[in-house]
Amino acid sequence: MEFTQKVREAVNSFTTETKANVTELRYNVENTVKNAVSEAKDEVELQKNHFKATAERIQAKLKGPFTVEKIQADVKEEATILVADLKTSFNRNAGRVKGLFNEASSKVEKQVEEVKAEVKKAASTAKAKATKATKAKA
Numbered sequence: 001m002e003f004t005q006k007v008r009e010a011v012n013s014f015t016t017e018t019k020a021n022v023t024e025l026r027y028n029v030e031n032t033v034k035n036a037v038s039e040a041k042d043e044v045e046l047q048k049n050h051f052k053a054t055a056e057r058i059q060a061k062l063k064g065p066f067t068v069e070k071i072q073a074d075v076k077e078e079a080t081i082l083v084a085d086l087k088t089s090f091n092r093n094a095g096r097v098k099g100l101f102n103e104a105s106s107k108v109e110k111q112v113e114e115v116k117a118e119v120k121k122a123a124s125t126a127k128a129k130a131t132k133a134t135k136a137k138a
Helices: 002-061 068-137
Strands: none
Touching: 002 068
């Protein structure tokens, strides 16, 4: 009966620790998602402001006399600005996404290692207790 009680305690301890680890993992995932949403909102706001500024700049260019040279210069300037904006936006967002995934990955790996350590500890404790109980009966 004592052996059964000890095994039950070990299982209960393991279950409690596993639930705590899962809760912490869920918390980490939720925070990562919140961070991603916050970053996306920031990026949307930046893009809205950028589009507004771009629209104002283009409207200013649509006023005045038009010549072939002026139109060509304006198109070339806008193309250069567009390429630079795309590069900037891509680099900024790639860094953000990479940072979020690296952070989430490291947190998950840490949790997995902790769970593995707890499983090994619980298994070795249960094995030791079972060996001790078996020797005591013999």
